Amino acid sequence: MPTGGGKSLLFQLGVRWWREQSKDCSPCAVVIVPTVALALAHADALKKEPGLEGSEAFVGELSHSDRHELLLRFRRGEVPLLLMSPEMALTSAREALLEAARPSSDRSSVLRGHLQGFFVDEAHIIESWGRTFRPDFQRLPGLVQALRAKNPALRTVLLSATFGAEAHTLIEKQYGAGTFLPVVAGCPRTELDLVVQNFSNSAGRDATLLQVLDVLPRPALVYTTRPKDAEEIAQQLRRRDYARLAVVTGETTGSDRGDVVRRWRAGELDLVVATAAFGMGIDKTDVRAVVHACLPEDAARYYQEIGRAGRDGHPSLALLLSN
Known part of the structure; x- marks a missing residue:
């Protein structure tokens, strides 16, 4: 499904439907995301959705007591969607997730939260990041298997706008036990104008960057x-x-990223200069231009990042300045 095509609706509607159908528990789901910025952006958006206001981001910046309290609320069914990294899912949150996957008859009546869905957003990076600096992305199938042992009806959904052939093959191999259903919902995004300009040196590129940003x-x-x-x-x-x-990079603290995400979505910022830490899934409908003052390391990253623009369907510009 293309960037801006509505992938997040799948976990939003899934949890709401499960909750409407359930009488004896409070169904909930986990959403695995690659960056803190994306977790905070999703959580901020979900709090505005009826029935999903209790959704939260389980991130490393939380204190030990706040983590404990949030996981307890999740197990009580008060948190419909819990967003976290694969590292958090495999460590701090693992026992709480396994507890929430157990049948209601095996849990205290107070712990009404029942894990019904396991979503992986931006799942194409299971293949790319997972084989390099984020190996826990490729360890998630073991957790899913353990969760399914507690709840055989657990739905596992992997979402991306850029599933390449290698990523698709790896994901089917890792998650293909039982029913595996690929769904391709591609469509053209004609609102984007793509412009590429090459420079012989960085000085020329940087001077042009400042001129065009004006x-x-x-x-x-x-x-x-x-x-x-x-x-x-x-x-x-x-x-x-x-x-x-504002500036967002991998060195930006979680609280500062959250503040930038909030201000960006509220229209308080005209320009954000960022690395890939502010790329995948940061949704703002009226972005009019995306400029790359670099050569992205692969086509998937380029596609993801230019996909931030024009989500309202109006003309937008993607400008690549490389040297």
Whole structure:
């Protein structure tokens, strides 16, 4: 399904339907996400949806007591959707998830939360990140198997806009036991104009970047590969009196990312300079331009990031400046 095509509706509608059908428990689901920014963005959006207001992000910045309290609320059925990284699912949250997957007859009547769904958002990175610096993405099938031993009816859904052939083969091998149903819902996104400009040196590229940012429609995103480059671009823009500006990289704290996500979605920022840490799943419908001041390492990342623009169906620009 393309970026902006409504993948998050699947876990939203799934939990709401399960809750409407259930009489003796409070069905809930886990959503595995690759970044803290995405977990916080989803949680913020879900709190505005009727019936899903109790959804939360289970992130590393929470204190030990806050983690314990959140997992207890999840087991009590007060948290319909719990968002977390694979690392958190396999460590801090593992026992609570296994407890929530057990039949109601095997749990205290107070613990009404029953795990019905296990969703993996941006699942294409199981193949890419999972074989390099995030191996826990490829350890998730073991957790799913343990959860299904407690609840054989558990639904497992893997979502992405960029399933390549290698990712599809790996995922079917890891999750294909029993019924495996691939669903392809592709459609063209004709609202994007793609422009590529190559430069012989970084000085020419950087000068052009500053010029085009003065005239590009906003809100806009600027992507780089390294945190250092993002900070340098932001400093140059601040010297040019850009005020409604923020930076997000892998070095940004969880609380600061959450603040940027909130301000970005509320229309308080015109420009965010970021690495891939502010890419997948950050949903804002009226982004008018995405600029890459770098050469993305692969086509999947490029497609994901330009997909932030034009989600309202209006014309938008994707500009790639490389050297």
